[in-house]
Amino acid sequence: MAKLYVFGIGGTGSRVIKSLTFLLASGVKLSNNVDTIVPIIIDPDQGNGDLTRTKQLLDTYIKINKKSYKSDGFFHTPIKTLPDLINNSNQAITDKFKMLELSGAQNERFSQFIDLTGLEPASQSLIELLFSEDNLNADMNVG
Structure with missing residues (x-):
């Protein structure tokens, strides 16, 4: 099965991922062979409220999915974090949903x-x- 990597850039990207999470929570099915969503948020503004709320929502979705996973219905599509995908690797990613740290750009x-x-x-x-x-x-x- 395939993973769908969804990149959200800035506050608008966080809001789009938040909306996608609500759709997945309601049981919306993905097309064909996509079985896992991997959200990646790129945002240099760590104080962004949309970023904070979206990360909290994703964490909550993952917890609910792990407790109540079924092949159909609400919360049935798994959402994985980058550390989940590289679990057996020597690489370290400190933030679960963030791919890029724009250090020095501030x-x-x-x-x-x-x-x-x-x-x-x-x-x-x-x-x-x-x-x-x-x-x-x-x-x-x-x-």
Whole structure:
């Protein structure tokens, strides 16, 4: 069977994963051979309330699923964490749902974090097309 890795980026990504968790709790079935969900949240803003609530919800879902797992019905789709998947590995992941720690980014602007001035001119033009001036100058302390 297959695992479905779901990436949530920032507060909006956390809210999407939260909504998916509610759908799974209600018994919504996944298509074909997907039998496990692996949520991965990328958010440099550790104070984000959406992130905190989503992680708590995922923890609660996992506990309920382990106690009442059935092949059908409510809470039937297992949700696994990254440490669950690498249980027999020498690698360590400290946060169950977080894949990426953006350490060092907290005191930078987004343009500095991506090294905008160090990019090739064509890449700089693409970045400036995709991101507004406000986004490029956004403080990385807040998502």
